[in-house]
Amino acid sequence: MTRIQAAKQRAEGVKRTLAVLAAVGLVVAGVLARATNPGHTVRTTRGAGSSSTATSSESDSSSSNDFSIAPSTSQPQVQTNVS
């Protein structure tokens, strides 16, 4: 076997391994999604040497509790319609 053939064989092996890992990842993601409560978001994060899974009721809108409405008799700066 030439060195080139050996290198090709190693590359094929790496490709197969990556394909298997990708397939496993997909199945794991699917299982996690099915295992969670309906409608939930599953986030899988992988850091160096560790992995974690978090189920989140993600609410990342910019909602503020400090809003207020007050009476006004001034001319509107902006007119709203109906959606």
Add this chain to the structure above:
Amino acid sequence: MSPDGFEAMGVDVFVGGATKPELEAIGLLFEKLERTFSRFRSDSELNRVNATTAEFVAASPMFVRVLALALDAARRTDGLVDPTLGAAIEAAGYDCDFAELGDDERPPAPAVPGSWRHVRVAGRLVFRYPGTKLDLNCVVKGLAVDAAVQQLSSDGFVAAGGDVAVRGSAVVGLPGGGSLTLRDGGLATTGTTHRRWLRGGDAQHHLIDPRTGRPSMAPWSEVTVAAGSCLEADVAAKAAFLLGDEGPAWLDERNLPGRFRVGEVEISNRSWRRALEPAQAA
């Protein structure tokens, strides 16, 4: 503060207090969201996801993020705001841009109730029953308005149709008359007075009740809600509308001011009256 304007998502968008670069950034933001989530653009990501027959489909980070927000809205409203009503709104006849939508003698197609509990997001994968048609417009416009107002470097506002978000304070004109000062929050009005059409001689509108898969039979013509963000106000207004007579109390339980209109008659909840009482008393 003289507002600038442009058209996006089928409505006029008005922006107050923006510099020219901020206005351009806001225009691009609306364009990107519309390109991704439009039901009427054949090349939108929403239509690509809906056309996929597999049980799961990979989507862009922005798509899954917005879908996650929509699922969160569904949870918070016990499913009254549902991101799986794409087939139901088409069944009611709203299957093209509203400007092109006409009355039709054909009856509506069979009802399609919501199925948000069967949708899951894992990373960038979206799982749902094949055939489920997502429609994320239940959150996209409110989200766009909130994201747009965050682009402003100083006080101002962004308004799109019935949705407005304010940074600082602004005097906001309400549909049907009247105005109020809104500070650091959002205001949304949803209703059936504008987007209406006929199918088989019966009036249809865009506020689908996910429990029936049909346009809501709630008594209100319009519901206006104020909240800490436009998205929150929009979601709450839709839920309160669909809850019918229970809508005002549902908003009060969440300390959200709401105004309900039936034709020319106005009903406001306790939170709304408490905030605006001084003017009414004057």
